[in-house]
Amino acid sequence: MSDPVELVNPVAVPEGPPVPSSATPELEFDPAYEAFNGWERDTLRPGMNALASGTFINAGQAKVAAGTATTKAVDATAAAAAAESAALTAVTAPGTLANSTTSMTIALGDPAFLVEAGKNLRAGMFVTIAAPGGGVMYGRIKSYNNATGAIEVFVNYTEGAGTYAQWTVAVSGPPSRFPRNKLYYYAGA
Incomplete structure (x- = not known):
């Protein structure tokens, strides 16, 4: 029996700072915007890329597993047909x-x-x-x-x-x- 498929577990992206409102006074907006922009650049983008990469890897693993299962199902069907044929031959021999x-x-x-x-x-x-x-x-x-x-x-x-x-x-x-x-x-x- 083959090893089970190893899936990549998703990692949660940490919550970022609040999105600054355009109604916020400029002196408060600029640091809030920089904090949000920094979180988006340094945390959100890499986290989303990791999530997409893990999803892609999992999809590839699923495709391989499905191909293996299909091959085994075809083999099992062929073996069942051969066994049925052999049994019929034995009974009517x-x-x-x-x-x-x-x-x-x-x-x-x-x-x-x-x-x-x-x-x-x-x-x-x-x-x-x-x-x-x-x-x-x-x-x-x-x-x-x-x-x-x-x-x-x-x-x-x-x-x-x-x-x-x-x-x-x-x-x-x-x-x-x-x-x-x-x-x-x-x-x-």
Whole structure:
């Protein structure tokens, strides 16, 4: 993390003598005018110049900080887009997407069925099991045999109803409308 911007604090210009009035008698006016003129020359002008200089320095520091913030925001946006792309690629990668022709009814429980062997599926992963007709089951993988494709999933949330013999199994996260009190994480064997 970079150092914070160092700002120049303004210095107050000391109050000067009263401005002489043109109605003041000449003998009193001249010394009052000289006192005011001297204060203006020796105190006010340098004080105003210092204030302007500090303001200019602070504006330059603010400009640099804004440029840095903009660069970091652009970098963060690019990193977020890359992470989203990587996550999408991981979820839809051939290793984390499987198909099944096992006939199953949409229901809560522990269905055991077959998918392709050699997939990158592990106990504990959250999966979505979707049928072409719109029926969906969500759950955690309890077990997956990489050699045979045998898989068992703890299904704890469903949408739709019916029995289907064609399924797509994809690594996913829990659905956004998943009831918080029903969230179950299978720890695996």
